[in-house]
Amino acid sequence: MARANASRFRFNPPGWFLLLPAVLFLIAFFVLPLVDDGLRSIRADDGSLTLARYVAILSDRFYLGVIVETVALSSAVTVICVLIGYPVAYHLVRRAGCWSALIVFLLIAPLLTSIIMRTFGWQVLFARRGLINTLLVQDLGLLEQPLRILNTPGLAIAALVHVLVPFMVLSIAAVLQGIDQRLEEGAQVLGASRWRTFVEITLPLSLDGIGTGAILVFMIANGSFVTLALLGGGFQTLPLFIFQQFNTTRDFGMASTMSTVLLVIAMACLYLQLRLVRRQGI
């Protein structure tokens, strides 16, 4: 049996041959397109090389504004996700007990729904004659006029938080789970209040989880497109700009420049993520 096999497989490649299909595929269809994209951003219409578009980005207030707005929006969404996600993660790990399986399921379920579905849901809830406005104006009589909620920055931010907060909760919960509870008990035995125990023991020990979750959320927020495209909010971010330049303006050079900027931001996040993971020794 062994001999038969040995004679059939005369060509005996080294183990790393197993990597070749995946590596070559990604070089051909992932790396090369991105390199091509970068080259398009520095090629002038007559074919010569130019940095004019990058100069334009750094000197033009509109272009610079798009980049600043992208980063500012993602940062705001990240901070909100930490503030909302931390208590939920804490509850999940420390309090939920037999409910934790249900909570995990409820966290994962929204991840499985399409962005279009959730956006549709928000539009129905917050339409001029939607559920919320009907409640406020007709049923409760709190308001004279229906609120204009669709196409406001607030709803766009809420929808982004809705998409991203599960990632934050799961990242924080993973780290909270690993904290030795005896440290907290020890602090309380020594007379620290619950709040002080949390601020001085639990919170510092869970900073890595917040960091991991924050980078992940920030990274996905930077690239998110469908939510903002459908819910508006008046934001002008890099993905929306790329789409507009591609679809309407048809200035492919500028779209490539902005997509290269977005790529560089994403790579910086990936670098931070790797450093954080290495430090945790996972």
Add this chain to the structure above:
Amino acid sequence: MGGFLLSLFVVAFFAFMLAPIVVVVVISFTSAGYAAFPIPGWSLRWFYRIWEYPPFVDAMITSVQVAVLATVLSCVLAIPAALYLTRARSGWADGVTTFLLSPLSVPMIVIGFSSLFFLTWIGIGISFTALVITHTVACLPYVLRTVTAVHRAVPPAYEEAAAILGAGRWATFREVTLPLIRPGIAAGALFSFLTSFDNLPISFFFGSAQTNTLPVVMLSYIENQFDPSIAALSTLQLLLAVICLLAADRIYGIEKMTVAA
């Protein structure tokens, strides 16, 4: 008191998380001709409407075909790489793993936009093939992750024992490794299928009458009409995803999936 407030906060949180989803599921069963909540009565008319609207059906077929092919291709490419990378614990192997996972970190719109120009340049252009290739780029990391996670838990001794007893590499893989890593492959394939099926930011760059996927058609539909057929489609899609999740939980374990996701 603090504990009560925390519980209240968590309940409010899940109300926020579930509200838009529940609303859409309910609306998909409305008897009304418009999308509004609460609904006046129950019916299945919008599910019938999906089947009577050819663009939805065509797009659904395209989406399933692309998702299946991209998943198969992802498995073919990622499984051999995962098998090597779990056993090679050197510095450069970590680098290769990072590289193979890096499509997860690049915004999809960047992948879609740059692929459109590159694939057109090499002659593939806007086509079914282009959809499968670009979706594979996005799906491959998921298969790599789950297979690596499962294979790492398999003691190398099993494979060594098979080799000592005279099994060749292929026989060892087929008889020993493959049965052991099957849960990882299944979970990775399910993730990959769902990722591809739901993908919009890559697919719309490759949209044409023959290559429109379901999310692309839904997006263009929602921009013009606001009727409950989108809700019915979303409900079907959610049902598919829940079935996949429950299947993955049975064969792989939900906790491991949250780590893998």
